[in-house]
Amino acid sequence: GKCRVLDIVHDPLHTAPLARLRLESGGDAWAIANEGLHVGAVIESGVDASIKIGNTLPIGNIPEGTTIFNVEKNPGDGGKFARSGGNNALVVSHGSDKTVIRLPSGNLISLDNKCRATMGVIAGGGRSDKPFVKAGKRWHAQKSRATNYPKVSGVAKNPVDHPHGGGAHQHVGKPATVSRHAPPGKKVGSIAARRTGGK
Template sequence: MGKRLLVQRRGRGGSVFRNPKWKKIGPARYIEYNAEEFKNKVLEGYVKELVHEPGRGTPLAIVRFEDGREMIMIPPEGLAVGQKIYYGAKAPIALGSIIELGSAPEGTIVSNIELRPGDGGKLARSSGAYAIILAHSRNKTLIQLPSKKVKEIDGNARATVGIVAAGGRTEKPFLKAGKKYYWSRAKSFKYPTVRGKAMSPYAHPAGGGQHPKGLTPAPRNAPPGRKVGHIAARRTGRKKGASKTQR
């Protein structure tokens, strides 16, 4: 009797792979976008609380503004409870201020950047991530992303001044498999995973004995039980006639 592959179990959507959304605090995004209000008014708020959300690498800050509205935001490094936050296109360039890309001077370090005005923040949101404003041209702003790629963004898009908090997270090793297991549970993926080649033939198409077994590339429309190995590969193996590296 065969064994269900990992891709089959994941597709079925059991408890191991289900997103633990009941543990989430809320969506980390900017407050509802009102272009006129954002352009002409600077709201002042304060950091009410810094909290941890399971499965997220960065902390979250709960900010309360003077008009009574609250927002969950990705905080920059150095933000503290009780600290003032400014929101608006004309807000001062200070740590934690939510500004308009087009109004920030060149060289400003920003994070949680919107791709389009009003989408709540899409770029540079992971721990320790940041982007640099390079130049302004008409209503567009050039920024350098964490990947060093330069991207053109609408100048009306919002961003937070500063580097995302928890930048040293990746420097601490897991040390124990148990810690890695619970970390993966919070992010709803399976750990540990076993290589298909290390399995027996009944358990995986790539499994079987001491000798390596050739695995035909799976087509893109293959069912989950067949979609393993190289998927829709143009070619596999070593290239014929490739020049050898010079000694």
């Protein structure tokens, strides 16, 4: 069906802006905003949706070479691939019941033709181009995510805290290569490395 864009909003949880949509039935829905979307725009979704940027339709109906985002892994799951700001996937080729998609990572995957995707590129691109400048800014950014930040290196710690810790100056003091069968706690550094050093 068709829906109209009521508003485009920033959500702290997402790297891309979200669009609030008014459905034909009168209800509201949310969608990831694509580049070029504006308030008042009408977008379509469904098998019979037209081939136009911002419309959502089965990948089997989308022409080869088209950029898409919010791609479903299984039909009806709501979208699993290419969902962060500025990202997009690419329709590579069609088969009788499968379509090959190139993901943002460069990997090629084969998906059911009935899996839906939205045409275009997600808004919010270039977010990571601007430097943080201050450690405090990065700290606030990482604080909202389940990451270990700041990450302190092993040689900078005390011997009680890490196998590489301690010493009058920062050095590992022992081979950093460690056996695959080392017990937990000792398994730090280059684990079961076949070789180290030069590329």
